[in-house]
Amino acid sequence: MKRTALILLILMLGNTIFSQKMITRTGLVTFEASMPSFEEIAAKNNTASCILDKGTSDFVALVLIKGFQFKSPLMEEHFNENYMESSIYPKATFKGKVLNFDSKKLTTTKSVYDLEGDLTIHGVSTKIKTKINLNLASGKVVATSSFDVKPQDYKIEIPNLVKDKIAKNITINFNFSLVDQ
Template structure:
């Protein structure tokens, strides 16, 4: 009789954790990159189909970007980006998986709060540890998450030909914006 009560209590406890563990997500996040140099043609792309998940109970934060979904002003630039630099048929996605330090969903408000975000970013098949800042704010039942990171193409084995090396920024700026909501 005692074992039945213990089993029922354990099941209720586990079910409670699953029910109250809130995961927020989007498949319409925006990721932009800027690799332009002054006095040269703009090198920038935008992806409006990035996915992101935030687990409120564990502070786990993950994002996924399909490389071919980046759009450019010039179709030729988009082609070069996919074929020559990012090799998107070989490395079709970039991802981030990490944790938000000190995250407490109960403390979020309309006012932006800044948190440390640490984890692993994978670009062009290369994974590196990064630490950056993540801005979070609440808008009704949604959480707005924004961040900016800088990466060096050579750190991710992205080869830039000598002919155009001076036209591409050494540090590429990547801006991310996600509106997360319960799924």
């Protein structure tokens, strides 16, 4: 009995010591789709999840669509029901890699890496290539990035009535503070 408990304890400690994954469940994802001289179309979601595997450089993020908050409740309703159809497509995901990443070289100074992977929104996946900033801050790895997407690439239909009021390229930003798992 003592031997089994000791083996279990060693396995659990080994898993914790050699764990390469960093995680957050309180990441911030924002998007901006405003056009000049029209109403602001922007939202934020501060409940995004992200995992960075320091050993494999895998980078995975998940955002629940209904978690996006707008200034206007009506705009939020239209976003969820008419455009994103969040009851059918409840989440957006990114699965990719940080290229040439070496966690041992991270410092408090931002380092820029290439980030490549598949972004899935509205049930449609597309390849994304962008830059990601990584740095250490208070024992955490901070990951930030910004990139543009086009609604039509994800089969998100914009009615003709409002087509000129929504940007053709929507800017997505994320900020994740990742801690060891």
